Ligand code: ADP
């Protein structure tokens with residue numbers, strides 16, 4: 001039975017397509033970038049699989065991508081001779097969205113006035129083509145397979161899948177051909193100059209040739225197809241880098257930091273890394289996956305090699321090694337001493353570049369910190385070796401203002417102050433009304449106000465900055481000791497005979513019983529009568545709460 005039958009889209013896909021069809025997005029150009037990016041990925045995968053099975057490359061010609069505009073009926077076809085998809089892959093990849101964060105993305109998209117930017121950031125990829133096409137036909141043949149398949153859909157609830165016709169199968173020897181039946185208002189994408197404009201803007205650095213195949217005349221290559229990271233810094237402009245970032249990271253924003261260098265020596269490799277200026281959707285995924293791409297001698301190997309520690313997972317880009325073997329297995333990726341060495345060296349370079357930026361271009365660093373500070377702070381907890389550097393880079397909101405460094409804090413210590421004080425809590429407002437700040441304020445002591453969930457973790461490690469220990473105001477016995485109060489005219493209230501401390505404490509202990517470990521008189525408060533604190537050895541209250549929530 002070769003009759004096509006309808007398969008339903010995953011609910012999220014159906015919802016997404018519904019939004020695409022019924023909304024007007026201004027930046028529809030990105031559909032082409034997405035299709036080219038998929039074609040390039042497919043060529044990368046073929047090149048990688050062909051390392052072990054060279055016969056996969058035998059039929060189907062040299063790797064390339066073709067864009068074929070045709071009028072009346074208006075179709076735009078994107079062709080690659082990459083890895084291709086078999087029946088199950090067509091169903092799995094073009095019928096579902098595997099991405100995490102899809103639900104929250106769809107909710108945002110529903111509210112957004114113009115979701116094109118969101119679509120680009122999230123990377124709905126293939127489905128973006130439904131912004132410009134009312135019907136899409138995909139013919140694909142997995143490299144080495146004797147069977148080609150035809151997937152087709154007009155958006156809506158589902159797609160059809162069937163063996164490709166004789167004619168289609170003869171044409172698609174290897175890889176994928178995607179035919180877009182353009183909507184009437186998308187006819188501009190048939191103009192050669194429009195196609196060239198988009199390719200130049202988004203896909204110039206794709207490593208494979210992209211050819212425009214006009215109705216009349218010869219096909220011609222319209223991208224420069226170079227591995228930009230292999231070129232020397234001196235011949236590249238800021239624009240080249242921005243473009244490379246957008247293409248490599250599939251991003252829309254500007255990079256807040258660019259790091260490009262070549263390491264020579266025991267190991268040789270080229271590094272091109274970027275820090276985005278805006279947050280991606282999956283930043284707080286528990287897997288904490290990085291996405292730096294590993295290449296070996298210009299061949300893409302994987303973006304799953306954890307080339308940077310988890311707290312730098314927002315960094316995007318490429319590391320291209322000259323010495324690693326091409327046939328790196330998964331186990332080798334995990335245990336390779338050379339990769340471990342590269343990881344270590346590149347991590348230090350990234351941190352060094354942060355330091356440089358914080359010094360030379362504080363605004364750019366502030367952008368990185370605003371978006372990724374909560375992630376970088378995970379390093380305070382887990383990267384023992386670089387803790388001091390990370391602490392020095394950290395920016396804090398304090399009782400004195402925003403974006404404060406510990407360097408500034410320490411420079412303005414109060415007389416006799418030997419510790420750095422902080423409070424951890426859910427929100428600034430709640431922290432600011434915390435009675436524990438009163439006595440600090442009375443002495444003019446600056447207090448770090450920590451409100452990111454990760455703050456509870458890194459503060460549970462004993463830390464110090466320039467010999468000054470960090471100390472929580474909500475923990476045990478904070479003793480401001482000899483730090484003088486600011487308002488010297490307001491004398492300490494004289495103890496009256498009636499204030500019998502011991503009696504008050506005994507009465508409170510009696511009333512609270514087992515629910516508290518101890519009741520103590522404290523110099524921490526000025527106008528509140530009492531407050532609750534965690535024991536000196538016990539975990540901080542915020543951490544206690546967070547752990548309790550997680551174990552629920
Ligand atoms: P993403 O590229 O982020 O995975 P897409 O929606 O762009 O998301 O594509 C979904 C999947 O469909 C890809 O991961 C890939 O497995 C498959 N795919 C799309 N286009 C092609 C193609 N031209 N060749 C081979 N596989 C493809």
Ligand code: MG
Nearest residue numbers: 037038125126
């Ligand atoms: Mg894609």
